[in-house]
Amino acid sequence: MWYFISPKVVFGEDALDYLSEVKGKRALVVTDKVVRELAAERVAEKLREAGLDIEFYDEVEAEPSTSSVARGLEVARRLQPDLIVAVGGGSCIDTAKAIWALYENPELSIEDIAPLAELKLREKARLIAVPTTSGTGSEATWAAVITDPAEHRKMELAHHELVPDIAVVDPSLAKTMPPKLTAATGMDVLAHAIEAYVSQWANDFTDGLALKAIELVFRYLPRAYRSPDDMEAREKMHNAATIAGLAFSNSMIGVAHALAHSIGGLFKIPHGEAVGMCLPYTIEYDLPEAEDRLEQIAHHLRLSYTSRREAGLKLADEARRLLSEMGLPATLAERGVAESELEENMDKLVRLAMSSGGTTINPRIPSEEDYRKLFRYIYEGRRVDF
Numbered sequence: 230m231w232y233f234i235s236p237k238v239v240f241g242e243d244a245l246d247y248l249s250e251v252k253g254k255r256a257l258v259v260t261d262k263v264v265r266e267l268a269a270e271r272v273a274e275k276l277r278e279a280g281l282d283i284e285f286y287d288e289v290e291a292e293p294s295t296s297s298v299a300r301g302l303e304v305a306r307r308l309q310p311d312l313i314v315a316v317g318g319g320s321c322i323d324t325a326k327a328i329w330a331l332y333e334n335p336e337l338s339i340e341d342i343a344p345l346a347e348l349k350l351r352e353k354a355r356l357i358a359v360p361t362t363s364g365t366g367s368e369a370t371w372a373a374v375i376t377d378p379a380e381h382r383k384m385e386l387a388h389h390e391l392v393p394d395i396a397v398v399d400p401s402l403a404k405t406m407p408p409k410l411t412a413a414t415g416m417d418v419l420a421h422a423i424e425a426y427v428s429q430w431a432n433d434f435t436d437g438l439a440l441k442a443i444e445l446v447f448r449y450l451p452r453a454y455r456s457p458d459d460m461e462a463r464e465k466m467h468n469a470a471t472i473a474g475l476a477f478s479n480s481m482i483g484v485a486h487a488l489a490h491s492i493g494g495l496f497k498i499p500h501g502e503a504v505g506m507c508l509p510y511t512i513e514y515d516l517p518e519a520e521d522r523l524e525q526i527a528h529h530l531r532l533s534y535t536s537r538r539e540a541g542l543k544l545a546d547e548a549r550r551l552l553s554e555m556g557l558p559a560t561l562a563e564r565g566v567a568e569s570e571l572e573e574n575m576d577k578l579v580r581l582a583m584s585s586g587g588t589t590i591n592p593r594i595p596s597e598e599d600y601r602k603l604f605r606y607i608y609e610g611r612r613v614d615f
């Protein structure tokens with residue numbers, strides 16, 4: 230028995246208008262200071278039209294830490310909202326999920342938010358997610374990534390009840406993303422979709438979503454990067470992010486995310502940039518166990534190749550081409566990490582990657598030695614040959 234879990238997805242032009250009809254008394258809007266100006270005030274206006282009282286918690290940090298959650302939780306406990314509305318990128322939505330879970334379950338601590346926990350959600354509030362970046366797909370997923378600052382460790386919180394009730398996917402909110410953010414978040418979408426498609430838990434319900442998201446990224450991400458006002462490209466990428474989120478939330482992410490969470494936490498590299506950097510190497514690494522699936526992606530993209538192996542390698546090249554077209558780093562060295570820094574942190578990097586959820590569901594399960602090699606290859610920019 231298996232489940233496909235999805236929020237109600239409101240999408241397309243004017244999707245935000247949906248919020249003027251939601252039911253509720255008090256809404257806590259979880260956002261950051263920049264997004265508050267750019268988008269969250271617009272969201273709040275719609276909620277006021279629906280008759281709700283609004284309070285903002287606008288102190289979410291990028292790559293949010295446990296203290297971002299704790300401060301927001303205090304606001305929630307005082308306000309007692311019946312609606313939590315996350316407005317922003319993955320950082321804001323993930324923070325809102327954690328606040329929500331702890332607000333509903335005062336006896337739990339953040340480490341307790343795990344797949345098999347008894348979470349009682351929706352007894353006090355519902356969660357609406359309004360993404361303003363086209364990337365993490367968090368509006369559609371049951372995961373939240375929160376950094377433990379003491380350990381420089383990214384905690385992967387997950388529970389099927391954490392899927393928001395409603396995702397409002399309005400492309401007008403994505404058009405303020407600067408090109409570098411468009412590029413990095415777009416690579417995250419690609420990684421979600423490819424990892425969902427090759428995952429051991431890939432299934433008939435997620436395959437079509439993953440392939441569609443991959444197709445949309447290759448077609449529209451370069452356009453959205455080059456021409457920020459290209460609203461067709463913005464809308465397609467905004468949809469692709471949620472579609473890829475639905476795919477990986479119902480199958481799983483893999484080794485690119487395990488590697489990226491490790492290097493992101495330790496070297497402070499934003500998630501999309503880290504995962505985009507790792508992706509070509511993990512496609513090559515997965516090839517021995519996922520030739521069929523990777524060839525199907527290459528076929529869907531109409532790449533030309535003469536063997537399955539070549540199809541996979543071409544797909545990795547296409548991911549590298551996207552990175553270079555958009556000026557994103559393809560190696561840790563290029564990103565400014567010193568070799569000594571990598572070696573000093575190697576044991577910790579490997580330990581964190583081994584404990585990531587993506588490790589065991591990936592089509593090829595890495596050993597500690599594999600991870601050591603992968604980190605070095607990503608540092609140097611070597612093609613994976615093992």
Ligand SMILES: [Zn+2]
Nearest residue numbers: 365417421504
């Ligand atoms: Zn991601």
